[in-house]
Amino acid sequence: MATRTRRAERREEPLSRERIVEVAVELLDAAGEGGLTFRALAERLATGPGAIYWHVANKSELLDAATDAVVAGALAARDARSPKSPRDGIRAVALGLYDAIEAHPWLAVQLATQLSRSPWQPVTLRIFESVGRQVGALGVPENSWFTATSALLHYILGAAGQNAANAVSGRALGPGSSRAQFLDDASKTWEALDPDDYPFTRAVAAQMRDHDDREQFLAGVALILTGMTAPPSPA
């Protein structure tokens, strides 16, 4: 309130693309996909919706930027540690993405959308490269690098996204041990399915109750690693 002007006084910290993206991530974290609104964004930044458009072309670019920022952070955090073996490297990248998705559940949908709307955007490429480098180091024959990396990548994103959903659902019901309750309920639902239509799902209901998310996730990664390094299957 130092100087009085006809308009609201100018912000001390000027608007910037980074600041906008930062707040966008906060909004997404707080209220999910639908929580990111140009009006909410403007309010948090103490400005009007119009000002934001000077720094960002539209909402979809903003979402991309938010995704990029979070993913870059997650991958950089893992790249810092130099892994002992390529296997550890892959596990590190996978868990990095897993944690990022768990911390920012909207990431899963966003990455999937971006992947299937126009693959090989900056974000996707970054992840692809990060995973692929470790795959190469693992001694996988070069002619199956593309296939192997794709398989790993899709598993990581899909499984992480799904586990994140489980985690969030669990959290929503209450803190602490409610996760067990949640898994138990889901498991019971599976067991109550029609035996003719869902024999398999019923059979794994117990497995699903007792599983540990992270362990399960890493088991999947290990399974794919086995597939990449084993000699091609006899068929």
Next chain:
Amino acid sequence: MATRTRRAERREEPLSRERIVEVAVELLDAAGEGGLTFRALAERLATGPGAIYWHVANKSELLDAATDAVVAGALAARDARSPKSPRDGIRAVALGLYDAIEAHPWLAVQLATQLSRSPWQPVTLRIFESVGRQVGALGVPENSWFTATSALLHYILGAAGQNAANAVSGRALGPGSSRAQFLDDASKTWEALDPDDYPFTRAVAAQMRDHDDREQFLAGVALILTGMTAPPSPA
């Protein structure tokens, strides 16, 4: 114009949930995610937006129903043929979903969204069961059914979605051989990346130019099958 009433005369074919979902799928196919609008839907059905809400709770339920209808159709088409071997069965299910996603590109995002918003909805369960049944028949040890099926499922959905995006991009540029052009461009883009930041991506650029979508997709499936049937990796 047979009978004159103050309102428009009543439809000959009454509104029904199935009819609404059917038209919804048409709209999604024609114009993608954003093409599905309650107003567009109402116009095609020669009614008002309000009437639709008598049969469908809201847009998200409508999207779920559309997804469910398409997926159920795709899986049923494949289930009809009884495969010779579990491997063939898995390939059949995978290709069924692959084709469905290619025919309805919006499916990829929709399935991913549903999977990571609340997993184990009817649609997801249907796919899980369909894939899992074949996994069980393959002789995979029961204690890794859940992991193996998840890995396969996530790969199928992710890879199919991405390939569908490629196909659509290729189609958008023009018919026929423009696909080669598209792949060539993408490949050149990769080769032009910074050698320090993207060594791996540059290395597979050539592979990516020459690959066949379907073949590549099946190679990924085969890789995961190898991983599920091989003895656990030594690590």
Next chain:
DNA sequence: GCCTGATTGGAACAACGTTCCATCGCGGAC
């Protein structure tokens, strides 16, 4: 022949993404 409840469809509302434009403030030209 009405009367009741299921169904219809058009109008209205709030919220959204986006555009527009009057306004501001800083930095260089004079």
Next chain:
DNA sequence: GTCCGCGATGGAACGTTGTTCCAATCAGGC
């Protein structure tokens, strides 16, 4: 020191969306 120009701002306004509301309609039992 003054002025001007342009990057930047923010509030108002527009069109479209999902959704709600309700008067109007139909079909079938009484």
